[in-house]
Amino acid sequence: MDISLQKVEYRYQANTPFERLAIIDVSIDIPSGTFLAIIGHTGSGKSTVLQHLNALLKPTAGKVVIGDKEVTADKKQKNLKDIRQKVGIVFQFPEHQLFEETVEKDICFGPMNFGVSMEEAQRRAKVAIKQVGLSEEILSKSPFDLSGGQMRRVAIAGVLAMEPDVIVLDEPTAGLDPRGRKEIMDMFHALHKERELSTVLVTHSMEDASKYADHIVIMQKGEVYKKGTPEEIFSSPEGLMQLGLDVPEVVRFQKKIEETFHIKFSQTCLTAELLTEEIALLLKGGEQK
């Protein structure tokens, strides 16, 4: 399902003394099957953009097209449920949304809201709990007896069980240990490929963005500062650094080599492996001379 934001503007608390312009003139295309990362500082408007992706917020100007549905400021929308079933959002700290007596019931909650039968929901719960790397035994436990990391996974399973076409992640790894982070991100990446989902990842982490995404949007003060493939974005890291944004370690390392030895690699490498190859190639080339 394609999603496209066209010149979207959003003001919080319009017409009050607290009015605040959150995003302005944001245009982003998310064709089916894309893995898009949205990066920016706290307050750059990335979470606001995210809430437009399943019509939780209505733009105050511009329009959002989700599949065949159009969301604009003045149109009263009915039947947003369709959209919400197809676009699943994993919010920041999703463990805060758990409420049922058992993990299984909590995971079934989403699908059943969208009219899935109890049996089917339970089947999906079993699949989802394995996807997030937990065992089936946990299904009968109370979500409040779990550790923070497990709660996070249960909450994610609750969204996965809705079987959305588009999955939107708001800093899904915030507050997790490095191993948990990697496991969760790898899981989302695998799912993305397996089910041919569109994935939108909102993150602070340049490493995650460069590793998993095929498109990156950089937000700055409510506007789209830059968009493109990771290679395009990181080929000129100076601008990013000026914004105070982090650049992946590999890219920084490559820049350092280029500065020190006054050379230029043929491409911007986003993984350590790629950079190693490039360096090896360069060294071999050096010998031949």
Place this chain on the structure above:
Amino acid sequence: MMEKMIFGRYVPAHSLIHRMDPRSKLMIIFLFVCIVFIANNSLTYGLLAIYTLGMISLSKVPFRFIISGLKPVLWLVLFTLLLHLFLTKEGELLFQAGWFSIYEEGLRQGIFISLRFFLLILMTSILTLTTTPIEITDGLESLLHPLNKVKFPVHELALMMSISLRFIPTLMQETDKIMKAQTARGVDFSSGPIKDRVKAIIPLLIPLFVNSFKRAEELATAMEARGYRGGEGRTKYRQLSWGLKDTSMLIFLGILTALLVLFRT
């Protein structure tokens, strides 16, 4: 809707009302709550309304903003009005259709009592809109200080108040956040049959409670870690200062009271 609520919210500005001593503001509100009941005819209610509007304009908080923030309460005011309209059966009959009838006294009382209610809400909103929660509790603590002599836990009460006031906006934000998360999971809070809507509250309330308890515990730990051990011997960083404007505002309210007593029937 949540983000429009104005209870317990502070709008920073430098108006006269903002700069007043919280003690005088609290005293004015308290007296106002009392003198509202003196009014009993159009003239006295008019005076009260003018006074309230004057205070709003002095506070420099946009009137439109206050009204839009009080929308949820307006229903309550309307309800009061209707209740009196339907249930008071005194005075002249104004209108009748079958079992349904409106009497003159009902209309009069309905308007007056809902107006009284509305003015009270407006005045208390001005207090919270122009005074930070901290100032309010400091003021209260100072005003209630004499009660310490009879072993009344003034400091604890003030602390409880400031904590609850402080967490109103946080709770609102959290409600908004969880509502969004559950909406994304297919809950419909705003339409559908009433039975479903009541059921929809559960996935909202339980996480709210769980998080509040967690937060309370964290807050207690944080306070203890910073050496909090009750009000005894505790010094104050913010000193309250009573000025000419406070005295004159109180005198002004005194004049209003005198006028009300004079003109009531």
